[in-house]
Amino acid sequence: MARMKFYCDAERCIECNACVTACKNEHDIPWGVNRRRVVTIKDGEQGERSLSVACMHCSDAPCAAVCPVDCFYTTGDGIVLHDKDICIGCGYCFYACPFGAPQFPEEAAFSSRGKMDKCTFCAGGPEDDNSSEEYKKYGRNRLSEGKLPLCAEMCSTHALLAGDADVLSDIYRKRVINRGASAFEWGVNFDKAKL
């Protein structure tokens, strides 16, 4: 069985934010919630790099560990999903998550946040696959149709990769070999690059 992973190649990401837009559009995500975001380090300086980040579907997910109502579960593909019927909107997952993945539709007085929303790896939720219930709560379930997450599928520079961890690491390993060991120093050697 596959072990689903995202990988973002800092050498390729051009901060176009298309992954962010595609995700919002595909899942009809409400205003203020961003399942994916692009962060640029050293913006405008030498060594500027951008990374697209969302839920990384951790093996030992901190969100699931601290959740007071135990609403998280991991699918057979290693995707971390959650049940919005159980979520109470306490915000603990957001405090614990290393990647800032959990998002809340509101941030109001008396700790009112609404149900947590996060990247599902385009795999929906506990409801029946592709049911309207599932779409309303979690967005589209592309994985059940044999498709990979849209953010990675439409990434124009193939910086964002999604899929089986073994396949991704093979792709990335080949890229690194083609670039030379110190990729960040010398940049990508496009003459040698085969991918």
Place this chain on the structure above:
Amino acid sequence: MRIHTLLVVFCLIASVFQVQAAPPPPPPSLYTSDPGIELWNEIRQRNGEVRGVTQVKSTDADILINVSGENWRQYRMQQLIPIAGAAILIVLLTILVFRLLRGNIKLSEGRSGLKILRFTTNQRLAHWSTATLFVILGLTGLTLLLGRKFLIPVFGAEGFSNIAVVAKFLHDYLGPLFVFALTWLFVLFVRDNMPSPKLDLQWLLSGGGLFGKHAHSDRYNAGEKAWFWLAAIGGLAVIVSGLVLDFPIFGQTRATMEFYHFVHSVSAVVLIVVSFGHIYMGTAALEATFEVMQTGYCDANWAKDHHDLWYEKVKDSAQPEEQVQSVAKAGMAQRGSTDTA
């Protein structure tokens, strides 16, 4: 001839050493630090906080990796939950052992039938408002803290979720009221809870009467004063941290929320654990005690047993039980005379 040879050898050796002592400058090093490592050091915030630039506008969106989250997870899961659970269990067991050893502690001379006013209506109202809120906030807080471990096995995840939603709602909406209740309580009770070092030390050294002999005590003994100040200081910590957590509308960062959660949980658990002692002492431990905060009046012999120095001051105001009851029945509030008690 020999000296010549030695001199030549010496010169040769010296020249060799001289050559070794001044080697040619080494070629420039091939080693350069990997900028990839630098990038990941920045992303992992290894050299202090690094914020990037992002189009997403939300709390901490410009931070790629939240390094404080893992510490907070370890604190909550490995320290807070086990220690809070153990502390509650230990205190409950201690109370049980105390109960088995001492039983219900009777008045040494039985009831006198004479009543002394100890708490005004205002004081009782403040006490019971704070107490009611404290119990609700404590139970709902513990539900959110320990429910996953102890209530999900009973009710299931979906059943417990319904309980947790109610617990969170009560906790978040009643919490701010605790500010007013505790302030009210503090103002009314602070005067008689000011420490009197000599008397308090004496009381503490004698074990506070826990093991038999009563120690001298004024209106409040050192144990009651300690609880008062703990409730005041711990309560302040709970209130301030609780308000920060309850109103995430000022752009509090995750690190801020984690810190105040730490303050809130530690002070709340300490207050809860100590409150068990206070609740037991005020209800089932001692004869004729619960009625004091219930009715405002204490039995004269109760005062003599537990607050002898205070009794000496107020014993002249003691009145027969029937009179107190008839006054209460007639609905005549004793507001004017309460302050002397």
